[in-house]
Amino acid sequence: MRVAIGARLRVPKLKRKAVIAVVDDDESVRETTKGLIRSVGFSAEAFGSAEDFLASHHLGRTDCLIADVNMPGMSGLDLHERLAGAGKTIPTILITAYPNERIRMRALNAGVRCYLPKPFAEGDLLGCLRAALGNGTSSC
Amino acid sequence: MKLATVQSAPAASRRNRSAVLLRIATAAIAAGAFIADTIDPNDISYPLLYVVVVLLAARFCYGRNLVFVAAGCLALLVLSYLISPPIGPTEDALLRMSIRGTVIAVTAYLVLQSQSAQAGEREKAALLDLTQDTIFVRNMDDVITYWNRGAAELYGWSAEEAVGRVTHDLLKTRFPAPLTAINAELHSLGRWDGELVYTKRNGSEVAVASRWALQRDRQGNPTSVLETNNDITERKRAENALQLAQAELAHVARMSTLGELAASIAHEINQPLAAIVNGAGAGLRWLDRQPPDLDEARQMLTRILKDGNRAADVIGRIRALVRKSPVKMDRLAINDVVLDVIALARSDIERNRAVLRTRLADDLPPIQGDRVQLQQALLNLVVNAIEAMRDHEPRELLITSGNDEAQNVVVTVHDSGPGLDPETVGRIFQSFFTTKADGMGMGLSICRSIVEAHGGQLSARPNEPRGARFEIALPREQAQARHAADTSKAAALTIPSYNA
Structure with a gap:
């Protein structure tokens, strides 16, 4: 019973189950990030590239976007800016294996909620995620 | 052949004094011979003193001057005869005088000949002193018999000190091979050359390129060894x-x-x-x-x-x-090397937003090679290709493997960068040549060394429709084994060092 309460505390109460899109060209990172998000009770979809995500039917019902910065073709930051430019802003968390202060500043100025260097602590990602889902204006 | 090369001032003045005394003594003997011969014309021994005069004069008169001395002696002989003719028949007296004259003339002739031979020797010896090379002669017991100025300057011992010493004791020679083997070659071929290490008088070592020539007498018996050395330290x-x-x-x-x-x-x-x-x-x-x-x-x-x-x-x-790591030749599938390099370079490729394609033939014969070295060479080509495309869209990197007409195994890295400048394409494999602002220009030259050490070739050519193409061609396993055998033969020629 205590476990059930704990689990309920962790999962934000939403009208429907929140859908998180994970976009990363590295299969391992993509699948384990998706697994982590699913394990806390969210619904998650994984995409190998920004282009795949844009072409999918999940685009319109994604509540939060977790995207890798360094990908062949369109980068995670490009994806965020493109969505914002089209007026379809999705709360975005960027993850990267090449932490770079200049890009971090550019990302945060462009409205990205979190910029997380890989490997990131589970708590950091989930904290960012809750903030992104719970309150449109909060940032980390 | 020994030469006195250094003279101190007192020695020179002593030599001058004895030269003057010699001239006075010679003149006195000539005068004495003339007087004695004139006073006692029947004594046959006095005119023989003229021979002594010619021999003494040879010490300070050379060539024409010696001829004048001999002519003077003959003139005095004739003068004595004219002043006081000997008692007895004139024919006998003339015969005696002509015999004496002939003895003097022949003596003068022989002395002149010996003088010119000595002059030749002196010139040769002076020439030997003129050369920068060190030259010395040692007899068959390795005892030094001649030591030129170059040897004195290089090793620090003067001719006086070196002559009479045993060569390899004096110089603590280090030979590139056992001395018995060197001597065997010297005696069978009449010469030897190689690199030696000598120890100078001051204790420092000097490396020389040494040439030995065996000298033989008319019977063919070895008499001495002529040795010339160049300092190659x-x-x-x-x-x-x-x-x-x-x-x-x-x-x-x-x-x-x-x-x-x-x-x-x-x-x-x-x-x-x-x-x-x-x-x-x-x-x-x-x-x-x-x-x-x-x-x-x-x-x-x-x-x-x-x-x-x-x-x-x-x-x-x-x-x-x-x-x-030292070179380690293993049996390798070239595609494995390519996949290793792709794994190493993948993030570099991604970071630079390049698109990698591969076209690897799956029926390639194995090669013999050092996996790490070949990885390095190929990785360098891939990194170069990525850098070349940095400012050129689209960035298309293609890595292929296959066979060429000569049945070599070939790996090619194609890029879509600016391509090769025809003016510099001939120099790109040289050390320190670079087109990069921060490059050392070593990469491609090392790549080529690695590929060539594997018996292969590294080449560059333009790619179609744009960019450059770098190709590593490696011989397949059997062809390579032959190359390796040749290389090991060459390595066996390196001679170890032995101490004397």
């Missing part, structure tokens, strides 16, 4: 320094390539680490559920295992790359 030092510098540069180049890849390496490690941390977190949550979701947890654990191994592989590859 500086050259050897420069050669050693160059070799050291090249090894260092190769290492620096390898390390700087790694430096450029350091960020990529961090990426290579951080990707699996991120996956492991995520997977472990997710796995724990699935296990914490009531009831635990074992399938989901198992999936995450499988991922963790895979990514743990992936990280270990990355470390293993980097270690192999960094180690200054």
